[in-house]
Amino acid sequence: xxxxxxxxxxxxxxxxxxxxxxxxxxxxxxxxxxxxxxxxxxxxxxxxxxxxxxxxxxxxxxxxxxxxxxxxxxxxxxxxxxxxxxxxxxxxxxxxxxxxxxxxxxxxxxxxxxxxxxxxxxxxxxxxxxxxxxxxxxxxxxxxxxxxxxxxxxxxxxxxxxxxxxxxxxxxxxxxxxxxxxxxxxxxxxxxxxxxxxxxxxxxxxxxxxxxxxxxxxxxxxxxxxxxxxxxxxxxxxxxxxxxxxxxxxxxxxxxxxxxxxxxxxxxxxxxxxxx
Amino acid sequence: xxxxxxxxxxxxxxxxxxxxxxxxxxxxxxxxxxxxxxxxxxxxxxxxxxxxxxxxxxxxxxxxxxxxxxxxxxxxxxxxxxxxxxxxxxxxxxxxxxxxxxxxxxxxxxxxxxxxxxxxxxxxxxxxxxxxxxxxxxxxxxxxxxxxxxxxxxxxxxxxxxxxxxxxxxxxxxxxxxxxxxxxxxxxxxxxxxxxxxxxxxxxxxxxxxxxxxxxxxxxxxxxxxxxxxxxxxxxxxxxxxxxxxxxxxxxxxxxxxxxxxxxxxxxxxxxxxxx
Numbered sequence: 001x002x003x004x005x006x007x008x009x010x011x012x013x014x015x016x017x018x019x020x021x022x023x024x025x026x027x028x029x030x031x032x033x034x035x036x037x038x039x040x041x042x043x044x045x046x047x048x049x050x051x052x053x054x055x056x057x058x059x060x061x062x063x064x065x066x067x068x069x070x071x072x073x074x075x076x077x078x079x080x081x082x083x084x085x086x087x088x089x090x091x092x093x094x095x096x097x098x099x100x101x102x103x104x105x106x107x108x109x110x111x112x113x114x115x116x117x118x119x120x121x122x123x124x125x126x127x128x129x130x131x132x133x134x135x136x137x138x139x140x141x142x143x144x145x146x147x148x149x150x151x152x153x154x155x156x157x158x159x160x161x162x163x164x165x166x167x168x169x170x171x172x173x174x175x176x177x178x179x180x181x182x183x184x185x186x187x188x189x190x191x192x193x194x195x196x197x198x199x200x201x202x203x204x205x206x207x208x209x210x211x212x213x214x215x216x217x218x219x220x221x222x223x224x225x226x227x228x229x230x231x232x233x234x235x236x237x238x239x240x241x242x243x244x245x246x247x248x249x250x251x252x253x254x255x256x257x258x259x260x261x262x263x264x265x266x267x268x269x270x271x272x273x274x275x276x
Numbered sequence: 277x278x279x280x281x282x283x284x285x286x287x288x289x290x291x292x293x294x295x296x297x298x299x300x301x302x303x304x305x306x307x308x309x310x311x312x313x314x315x316x317x318x319x320x321x322x323x324x325x326x327x328x329x330x331x332x333x334x335x336x337x338x339x340x341x342x343x344x345x346x347x348x349x350x351x352x353x354x355x356x357x358x359x360x361x362x363x364x365x366x367x368x369x370x371x372x373x374x375x376x377x378x379x380x381x382x383x384x385x386x387x388x389x390x391x392x393x394x395x396x397x398x399x400x401x402x403x404x405x406x407x408x409x410x411x412x413x414x415x416x417x418x419x420x421x422x423x424x425x426x427x428x429x430x431x432x433x434x435x436x437x438x439x440x441x442x443x444x445x446x447x448x449x450x451x452x453x454x455x456x457x458x459x460x461x462x463x464x465x466x467x468x469x470x471x472x473x474x475x476x477x478x479x480x481x482x483x484x485x486x487x488x489x490x491x492x493x494x495x496x497x498x499x500x501x502x503x504x505x506x507x508x509x510x511x512x513x514x515x516x517x518x519x520x521x522x523x524x525x526x527x528x529x530x531x532x533x534x535x536x537x538x539x540x541x542x543x544x545x546x547x548x549x550x551x552x
Contacts, residue, residue, distance in 0.1 A: 169522055169530060177525040202523070206530060208542035211519035218494045219523060243487035246445060247478070247495055249453040254445060254482065266484035 001041050001259075002241050003250050005227040007076050007097070007196065008037035011063065013050015022050060022059050027066045038071040040232035044097055045071065048078035057087040064092050076123075082110035089118050097121040099229075100163065103128025103142045108149060116153040123161045123196060124150070126182065132165050136181040139164055143186060147193070157192035161227055166197055169212065170205035176216055180223050187224030196227035199237075214240040222248060239265050277317050277535075278517050279526050281503040283352050283373070283472065284318035287339065289326015298326060298335050303342045314347040316508035320373055321347065324354035333363040340368050352399075358386035365394050373397040375505075376439065379404025379418045384425060392429040399437045399472060400426070402458065408441050412457040415440055419462060423469070433468035437503055442473055445488065446481035452492055456499050463500030472503035475513075490516040498524060515541050 010033045013019050021029035034045055045067065049059035056079060064075060076097040077088045085098060098115050100123035101107045115122045124146045126132075126139035133139045143162055150160055164182035167175045179197070186195055202216045203209035214237055217228060221244050230237055242265065246257045260266065286309045289295050297305035310321055321343065325335035332355065340351060352373040353364045361374060374391050376399035377383045391398045400422045402408075402415035409415045419438055426436055440458035443451045455478070459471055478492045479485035490513055493504060497520050506513055518541065522533045536542065 173522065173528055173530060174525045176523040206533070207537045208515075208519075211515050211542055212522060212533075215494050215516065215519040215523045218491050219498055219520070222495055222498065239484075239487050240491065243484075243491040244495070246449065246488060247452040247491045249450045252449055254449060257482070257488075261483045266487055 001256060002238070003245050003256075004221065004225070004241060005043040005194070005196070006041055006232050006241075007044040007046050007099075007227060007229040008040075008042035008232050009046050009198070009229050010037055010231055010233065011045060011067070012048040012078070013052075013059065014048065019050050022052075022063065025062065030063060030066050031070045034067045034071050037232050038073050040238065042073060042232045043227075044074055044076045046076045046078045046099060046229060048099075049084065053081065056081050056084040060084045060088045061091055064088055068093050080107060080111075082114065085111060085114050089114060095119055095121075097123065097161065099123045100125050101146065102126075103145060105129065112149065112153055112155075115150075115159075116155055119159075121159045121161060121194075122150070122155065123163055125163045126165055132167065134178070136178055136185055139178075139182045140185055140189070143190070147190060157190060158194070160190075161194040161196040162186050162190060163197045164195065166199065166202040166216070168204035168206070169202060176202055176219075179216075180219055183220055183223040183225055194227050195225050196229060197225065198229040200230070210234065210236055213237065217241060218244040221245065235265060277532060278514070279521050279532075280497065280501070280517060281319040281470070281472075282317055282508050282517075283320040283322050283375075283503060283505040284313035284316075284508050285322050285474070285505050286313055286507055286509065287321060287343070288324040288354070289328075289335065290324065295326050298328075298339065301338060306339060306342050307346045310343045310347050313508050314349050316514065318349060318508045319503075320350055320352045322352045322354045322375060322505060324375075325360065329357065332357050332360040336360045336364045337367055340364055344369050356383060356387075358390065361387060361390050365390060365396075371395055371397075373399065373437065375399045376401050377422065378402075379421060381405065388425065388429055388431075391426075391435075392431055395435070397435045397437060397470075398426070398431065399439055401439045402441055408443060410454070412454055412461055415454075415458045416461055416465070419466070423466060433466060434470070436466075437470040437472040438462050438466060439473045440471065442475065442478040442492070444480035444482070445478060452478055452495075456495055459496055459499040459501055470503050471501050472505060473501065474505040476506070486510065486512055489513065493517060494520040497521065511541060 013022050047063050049056050074094040076099050078099040079085050098120050101111050102125040126142045128142050164179050166179045169175050199213045199217055203212035242260045245251050289298050323339050325332045350370040352375050354375040355361050374396050377387050378401035402418045404418050440455050442455045445451050475489045475493055479488035518536045521527050
């Protein structure tokens with residue numbers, strides 16, 4: 001098990017097999033993804049009901065009711081729709097995380113009150129209506145404003161998962177540096193907040209993406225990332241994570257590493273390293 | 277081609293196939309290793325004649341004469357024996373690197389004058405007769421003394437490859453942190469010196485070593501390592517290196533990355549990720 005809190009990303013209605021399972025109310029497909037991600041070491045399961053927006057509240061409720069009997073880990077309700085989130089809150093058993101708020105007013109006004117009322121954890125994206133700031137300083141400014149608003153609503157810092165945001169290296173090869181610098185600055189300024197992000201944006205449009213994603217995760221860990229939204233069934237990624245934590249001195253007596261080795265994590269992966 | 281200057285480690289007489297090739301004067305084996313490492317992106321080729329100490333001068337001369345007609349990159353003469361190094365200097369064509377000096381008096385007195393006289397580059401280990409200091413501060417103290425002695429002999433800083441030294445995580449899980457901290461401190465204190473090291477010690481005695489070695493290389497690059505002694509034929513390692521340089525903003529327009537992709541570097545490697 002990694003020290004990093006993994007938010008398993010696979011139950012996402014924007015992925016075709018999941019969209020189909022939601023439409024057909026195919027519980028077996030969804031439960032299988034839930035169980036496998038939990039077994040692979042996810043600390044949270046992201047649950048995204050996808051793009052059928054009028055159906056989103058019902059779809060999200062169905063996903064939650066389908067998943068929560070078969071796993072013991074909490075869910076991360078992934079929606080920009082306050083009505084869907086409110087419906088989910090009514091039936092979710094373990095206090096969830098919400099994915100996400102940002103500096104955009106409709107997210108702050110629609111979602112932050114739900115987070116505060118239910119004592120949820122929440123992912124806070126360092127972007128606002130003007131988009132994603134290009135610089136570390138710009139992202140910090142947004143993060144400061146978000147932290148101030150969340151504190152004003154009584155959300156404790158350790159319920160907050162700040163997301164420094166990653167943009168693809170394909171269009172700007174300094175992009176990862178900006179994100180890494182932002183992680184370091186956030187870690188220093190908000191020592192009690194968690195730091196999370198989706199890793200895979202960094203390699204969008206480039207070939208052999210998993211190599212880039214793994215290097216990025218390794219470097220982000222060193223700067224203080226303590227959570228990530230990723231596919232825990234990607235064995236190469238999980239192996240890189242466990243190895244990086246060992247090298248960073250976070251795995252005393254190599255216990256997690258040797259346990260992962262015995263469990264076969266470092267055996268040749270099913271995931272081709274060449275996948276796009 | 278990586279920005280990191282790779283010192284190819286495979287022509288080493290302590291490895292059985294190379295020892296046999298040296299004994300039998302089998303030039304084809306040695307030349308094949310030289311050509312393949314150069315093609316894989318080595319900037320230097322380490323040449324170690326192995327453990328037959330009385331024969332070492334002859335063996336090293338034979339290796340140099342065998343290798344230098346078939347590659348265009350310079351050699352790194354790897355010996356603690358001043359007589360062998362002196363014999364090598366007489367016939368080597370491109371100014372070599374010497375591997376290595378340290379704070380041990382016999383290395384300083386026997387080898388440093390040769391380095392100075394021939395204008396060589398030199399690997400300087402941050403250890404002395406008392407062994408490898410356990411702390412970053414201890415290793416820096418040795419490095420300062422070495423730098424002072426080399427400067428006094430007229431060796432310019434940019435001919436020096438400081439080695440912060442890596443010890444296995446199997447016996448001390450803070451060991452890599454010490455090395456990474458040492459790299460950062462050396463980079464700051466000696467901005468014109470190069471920083472290199474052998475990566476694989478870090479994982480000695482642990483399973484699935486290449487995962488650990490790759491994470492360590494990635495993190496060391498971020499701290500300022502600009503050279504490494506490694507096996508350039510290890511495609512997983514080279515892929516991790518090229519990906520890490522991209523993420524660190526060292527590969528403008530992703531040129532090295534896309535070139536490596538087209539050359540097949542990210543295709544599934546021949547090197548099993550499970551090798552011990």
